Amino acid sequence: MSKRIVITGASRGIGNETSKRLAELGHQVIAISRSKDLLNQLKDEYPSNIEPLALDITDSSAGETISQYLSDNSVKIDGLIHNAGVLINKPFSEQTRSDWQKQFEVNLMAPALLTKDLHEFFNSGSHIITISSMGGYQGSSKFPGLSVYSATKGGLSILTECIATEFSDKNISCNSLCLGAVQTEMLEQAFPGIEAPVEPEEIAEYISEFILNGHKFYNGQILPVTLGDPG
Template structure:
């Protein structure tokens, strides 16, 4: 049965590949990103399965824009993948207030507020998946320059547990995938020359299957998805 899934950060990397995978599987994907051009490219590739919504998830009206689309088309959603993220690689003592604010707004506040805004549009047995990081996984190896990023991702994981508890009576599940290193543009920009053990297409296969069926086995869980340090 076809599902309707919302994916943030869908213009590049993991979000882009996950959106493609879900579309190839026959599901309708509402793809979210600031880049209208890149989202339209996805639409051209999968015209029957991709719905592009160009917006900035940190904008206070972001959730309202998605809600208006769903309400206008009398639609609900079966899954939400909070994939959008930003990483600023900088020593802790050099991280500015603006660096903190940007990473917290994208990595933690936006997922929280979007989930809040969309809560009335989830079908029964829907699945919210937050894409966290091993940097935010308690007890994992930590790396210089990622203090703020890791803090936001750790917060996202805890938020996942809280949402799962609060939405349990609505039959909406919420789980967090803490990814190791994946060979994305964001990773390359933060760590030039790094060679990650996993390609975006590979992790997209896993995430796609997980958002569709992982909630049958997990709820409120923070799950490491890694091959070990640094991945």
């Protein structure tokens, strides 16, 4: 049975590959990103399964824009993947208020507000996934330069537990996947020359399977997805 999934950060990396994988499986994806051109390229590849929606998730009107789209098209959704993220690799003592604000808004505030604004459009049995990081997983190794990023991702994981509790009476599940290093453009920009053990296509296959079936076994869980202990 085809499901309808919303994915943020869908123009590049993990979000892009997850959108493709779900489309290949025959599901309908509402792909969200700031880049209209890249979203249209994704749409061209999968014209029957991708619906692009270009917007900045940190805009105060983002939730209203998505809600209006869903309402105008009489759409209910079965899943939401909070994949969009930003990483600023900088020593803690050099992180500015602007650095804090940018990472906080993208990595934590936007997922919280979008979930709140879209909750009325979820079908019973829906699944929300937050894409966190091993850097935000309690007890994992921590790395210099990732203090703010890790803090926001840790907050995202705790938010996941809270959403699962808040929505339990609506039969809506929420889980957090704390990913280790994946060879994405964001990682390469933050750590030039790094070689991660996992490719975006590989983790996209895992996330696609998890959004479709993971809520049958998990709810309110913070799950490490790593081959070692990278942040």
